[in-house]
Amino acid sequence: MQAAAVTRAPHPRTEQIILFRVSGQTFAISSASVQEVRSVDNIAGMAQDLPDSTIRKVRHSIRRGDRTLYIVNAALHFGLQPQPAALVFFLRRTRTALLVDGIEKMATMSRLQALSLAFQGEERSWYRGLTALDQTVIPVVQPEGFLSLAELTLLEAAQLAADTRAIAAQTSGAQSQ
Amino acid sequence: MTVATAATAVETAPSFVLLRLGERRFAVAASEVAELVAPSRIFRFPHKSPAIEGVILRRGRMIPISDIADRLNAKKLATRRFFLLATRQFGAQLDWVAIPVSGECELVSTDMMESGANDSPHVAGWLSHGGEVIEVLRLSVLTPGPAELAPVRTDSPARDAAPLLADPELKEALS
Secondary structure (H helix, E strand, O other), rough: OOOOOOOOOOOOOEEEEEEEEEEOOOEEOOOOOOOEEEEEEHHHOOOOOOOOOOOEEEEEEEOOOOEEEEEEEEHOOOOOOOOOOEEEEEEEEOOOOEEEEEEEEEEEEEEEEOOOOOOOOOHHEEEEEEEOOOOOEEEOOOOHHHHHHHHHHHHHHHHHHHHHHHHHHHHHHHHOO | OOOHHHHHHHHHEEEEEEEEEEEEEEEHHHHHHEEOOOOOOEOOOOOOOOOOEEEEEOOOEEEEOOOOOHHHHHOOOOOOOOOEEEEEEEOOOOEEEEEOOOOOOOEEEEEOOOOOOOOOEEEEEEEEEEEEEEEEEHHHHHOOOOOOOOOOOOOOHHHHOOHHHHOHHHHHHHH
């Protein structure tokens, strides 16, 4: 007697996501896009001020190896009322370190619906789409959408000015000793 | 023979859905209407499309809501009895848009008089029903998509910085 062939329903493509909060609003991000999560207190000593930054949502940068990442205030990016951020997401393959209020939970997303073309604004670059979890709609953010090329160019100029100032301060400090 | 002719006439008359937005009644081509549903929870999230209020979840599908009464009557609806789910063809993509309405909707079959040069762009035509002359709405004007508006960026912002240069602050900083 032959055993009946076992037929398995194909697994729908799923993705692990992190649900996080920014000013009372919940967003999702693919966990694969997040390289590291640190507490704000933890990075406070490592962050460098960018006084010349003309990008309101970026006031600090941080060195990670040979790269400079820009710390983006997620609340200001989305036009929300800023609240004290508790965590920083270092986003993979971007130059963004994202300030968020906190993590809600991890979840599995089985369906991502593209944003309707009725949405015409900047949100088209902010989000990969929308997902429904527990009868709630959650926007799934696009990691590359936090800083545009134009913004990165401005931030690099601000970073250069900050670095020049720091070197000048160090040099004058060494000379006075 | 007479009966057959009458039946043919009824079949060929275009159908419209009459909807109430506050004090006024409007019509939409029935071919553009998918469903009439009870109002449900509106999910809001940050975005920059002023015509869109949020989305509703309907059978696993997330549908944007557009309160067109705001533009037609210059005020938002005080009461929302239903959401009229209209179909919108955005290029190759068929999408739905939920339009809040304040009263019952009615399906009528009647001939439409085409709009004239002096009519607003949102008026597709006029129809006469129950002693009333009713505007037939052109949804492509009231709920515009990429084809009806200036081109928008759909790719990564890192590859297309041009729209950001419209920001005076950035423009000034770059110059």
